Amino acid sequence: MILGLLTRCKYVRLFKMNKENLKKVGLKTTLPRLKILQLLEDNKNNHLSAEQIQRTLANDNQDIGLATVYRVLGQFEKAGLVIRHKFDEESFVYELDRGNHHDHMICVKCNVVVEFVDQNIEDRQKEIASQHGFIITEHKLNIFGFCNKCK
Amino acid sequence: MILGLLTRCKYVRLFKMNKENLKKVGLKTTLPRLKILQLLEDNKNNHLSAEQIQRTLANDNQDIGLATVYRVLGQFEKAGLVIRHKFDEESFVYELDRGNHHDHMICVKCNVVVEFVDQNIEDRQKEIASQHGFIITEHKLNIFGFCNKCK
């Protein structure tokens, strides 16, 4: 009961927040946008593809056209709400942009994603870049392997 | 004259080597394969896409179908002769596999690619992986930015 209440409270708050977030970036409050945003919040550890998002929402009785999913994700990316990655060579995956840069370690079997930051690695990259006269705009470090469960 | 002779010698040697390399991996010696292999040797610092390879060879009066370029590159990759990368989200680029692992720094303007290895970074990755119980199978570190000339 209490848990249910807390959970409900949490979602009411989340819903309001998301509504405001959308307004802030100039996007109208629509069900597809709210649902996709919420799904990304709930899946902090999974990086989802457009198709996964569509399927998941369909299972939750929210049928949203794939084109809409792509469009919404594109708008979110432009607005700085989400980040788009391409880990494998299949399709893009999306995660909420919480403003904290990090790199990724991906299980090649179950696709679980671990985020990490290592100041040492960050610093070495800057040194290497400056040695070659490069000005870094971005970097991507992806480690692939077998996670604890899959190895 | 002497230079011409040396150059010719170099190519004769290269040609023989490539012929043997192809035989070694069970591929027949054909002009498309030899030309593509040679082009990749000559472009040690550029990572070429299938289309660039086709265009370059066409300019050299070697018209090869794009499908063949893709097929040959695929066979080369399977045979361990080349490595395939996806730096931007446009198309794959290919480089000869010389067996020396390295990471890449790519100019976002002129697309020049600098290869580098940093033992420090390599070591930190292993530590991070083991902290999370991961067994690394592969990693990709790409640094993007402006090179010395383009900045």
Place this chain on the structure above:
DNA sequence: GTCCGTGCAAAGGATTTGCATAATC
């Protein structure tokens, strides 16, 4: 009521594949 969002179907671009012809060994 205006403007923006959605769904559907069609287009798009890079890569792959099927099939008949042509080359290698």
Place this chain on the structure above:
DNA sequence: GATTATGCAAATCCTTTGCACGGAC
């Protein structure tokens, strides 16, 4: 001569786009 390569066109996959309708403000 048998087997493997090639070229062309068609197919494929994920993603984007055009257009008519419906919903937000």
